[in-house]
Amino acid sequence: MEAFLSNIDKVVDGFSWTVRLTLFSALFSFLLGILLTAMRVSPVPLLRGVSTAYVETIRNTPLTLVLLFCGLGLNSALGLSLAGSVAWDVFWWAVVGLSAYTSCFVSESLRSGINTIPLGQVEAARSLGLTFTQNLRLIVIPQALRTVVGPLGSVLIALLKNTTVASVAGLGVQEASREMKLMFDQGIAPVLPTFVGFAIGFLILTLPLGYFFGWLSKRVAVAR
Amino acid sequence: MTATPLVVLENVDKHFGELHVLRDINLSVNAGEVVVVIGPSGSGKSTLCRTINRLETIDTGRILLDGQPLPAEGRGLAKLRSDVGMVFQSFNLFAHKTVLQNITLGPIKVLGQSKAEANARGMELLERVRIAEQADKYPAQLSGGQQQRVAIARALAMNPKVILFDEPTSALDPEMVQEVLDVMTDLAREGMTMVVVTHEMGFARRAANRVVFMADGQIIEENTPDEFFTNPSSERARDFLSKILTH
Numbered sequence: 165m166e167a168f169l170s171n172i173d174k175v176v177d178g179f180s181w182t183v184r185l186t187l188f189s190a191l192f193s194f195l196l197g198i199l200l201t202a203m204r205v206s207p208v209p210l211l212r213g214v215s216t217a218y219v220e221t222i223r224n225t226p227l228t229l230v231l232l233f234c235g236l237g238l239n240s241a242l243g244l245s246l247a248g249s250v251a252w253d254v255f256w257w258a259v260v261g262l263s264a265y266t267s268c269f270v271s272e273s274l275r276s277g278i279n280t281i282p283l284g285q286v287e288a289a290r291s292l293g294l295t296f297t298q299n300l301r302l303i304v305i306p307q308a309l310r311t312v313v314g315p316l317g318s319v320l321i322a323l324l325k326n327t328t329v330a331s332v333a334g335l336g337v338q339e340a341s342r343e344m345k346l347m348f349d350q351g352i353a354p355v356l357p358t359f360v361g362f363a364i365g366f367l368i369l370t371l372p373l374g375y376f377f378g379w380l381s382k383r384v385a386v387a388r
Numbered sequence: 389m390t391a392t393p394l395v396v397l398e399n400v401d402k403h404f405g406e407l408h409v410l411r412d413i414n415l416s417v418n419a420g421e422v423v424v425v426i427g428p429s430g431s432g433k434s435t436l437c438r439t440i441n442r443l444e445t446i447d448t449g450r451i452l453l454d455g456q457p458l459p460a461e462g463r464g465l466a467k468l469r470s471d472v473g474m475v476f477q478s479f480n481l482f483a484h485k486t487v488l489q490n491i492t493l494g495p496i497k498v499l500g501q502s503k504a505e506a507n508a509r510g511m512e513l514l515e516r517v518r519i520a521e522q523a524d525k526y527p528a529q530l531s532g533g534q535q536q537r538v539a540i541a542r543a544l545a546m547n548p549k550v551i552l553f554d555e556p557t558s559a560l561d562p563e564m565v566q567e568v569l570d571v572m573t574d575l576a577r578e579g580m581t582m583v584v585v586t587h588e589m590g591f592a593r594r595a596a597n598r599v600v601f602m603a604d605g606q607i608i609e610e611n612t613p614d615e616f617f618t619n620p621s622s623e624r625a626r627d628f629l630s631k632i633l634t635h
């Protein structure tokens with residue numbers, strides 16, 4: 165354990181990348197998820213079709229493949245670059261892959277939230293003269309979000325754990341599990357304590373998140 | 389009073405798939421008039437109401453508001469809807485907004501009123517439906533009768549030309565029906581143009597200028613309330629009245 169603790173700065177650095185990956189991916193997944201949902205419920209068949217096709221395809225593709233596609237396909241093979249330095253280039257490609265993947269789950273959660281909103285409220289808003297987008301923005305999404313705070317928390321936790329795939333799936337992004345593997349490879353610390361240490365690190369991040377979202381979902385629940 | 393038709397339906401037909409829900413409907417409602425629509429379940433009363441603010445489209449025929457055909461979509465449609473108020477059986481208040489916010493949402497977002505202006509007018513309307521003390525509560529904290537009065541205030545806040553009521557009291561406990569009918573009766577007296585689907589005969593007799601009886605998607609009979617309830621001219625209406633009068 166001492167050997168592990170003496171390398172704690174490496175551990176902390178690894179987790180700091182995990183957190184960064186999670187934060188950026190969460191932000192983009194959330195925005196893209198809202199867009200996909202808006203398309204999915206829009207009156208325009210083409211938009212509905214595109215959204216459905218996207219969600220159904222990506223959601224049913226293993227994350228590893230999505231990330232490999234971003235890393236090996238778009239980044240390496242096609243030479244598309246998102247940043248000057250290699251470290252940031254792969255970082256942003258990982259964010260792209262994780263967001264593309266996670267947004268589907270955000271969208272599915274939101275859609276289930278939308279389905280809980282009584283149609284009558286939507287009609288009432290329409291009968292006041294609100295446009296489709298005003299209706300979504302002012303009536304539907306705010307209420308849908310409140311009902312899906314819990315599920316969105318689970319999506320976020322899954323995203324945080326999924327960041328570990330980004331280092332193995334061709335991208336070699338820096339994050340906690342990669343740091344762990346490096347520590348094994350270099351033999352700086354005994355395997356078992358290192359495992360336990362990293363597992364605890366993930367728990368330190370995920371458990372409070374779970375509790376926070378549980379608390380929040382009670383807090384914002386809409387009484388009906 | 390010179391009769392200016394505010395709402396006109398001309399030869400309106402509508403199907404839901406195979407089902408012919410509105411058959412050649414001709415109806416005209418004058419400004420300031422209160423028309424009660426009555427008829428058996430499934431006769432098309434709700435559908436009739438909903439076509440007037442285009443929550444339902446029609447197959448053939450024309451609907452005019454203030455002499456203008458209903459716009460099909462876009463800004464024009466939104467404007468039309470803000471001119472035609474609607475009060476639903478199930479209140480349909482916005483559950484995540486307070487009572488006052490429910491009322492001010494339309495004026496602020498659709499009519500472009502300032503928040504202060506909309507709040508002032510909102511409170512005025514809440515006074516009018518006798519519920520001002522509940523302004524900061526959420527809909528779920530109110531009784532059904534209170535919610536429905538809020539819904540009426542929400543419709544009034546848009547300064548509509550006409551308000552459609554679709555069975556506004558049928559989801560209410562009996563002791564709350566009167567408080568809602570009282571508010572509606574006041575509105576009728578003040579000259580609001582109203583189309584009201586209801587089986588409340590007391591209200592029809594007190595407030596309506598005309599009763600329209602529907603069955604199977606058709607208007608079977610139109611008459612003054614007194615004449616309709618005491619001496620209906622059609623067999624269908626007699627039959628229907630005997631059923632609702634006996635329970």
Ligand SMILES: Nc1ncnc2c1ncn2[C@@H]1O[C@H](COP(=O)(O)OP(=O)(O)OP(=O)(O)O)[C@@H](O)[C@H]1O
Nearest residue numbers: 404405407409427428429430431432433434435436
């Ligand atoms: N969206 C819809 N799709 C298909 N059929 C519908 C739809 N809305 C109503 N209907 C049918 O159209 C007919 C007329 O319905 P409508 O709701 O207008 O009747 P109503 O006179 O208001 O009845 P009630 O007194 O029960 O409210 C009914 O047979 C109903 O089942």
Ligand SMILES: [Mg+2]
Nearest residue numbers: 433434435555
């Ligand atoms: Mg009905």
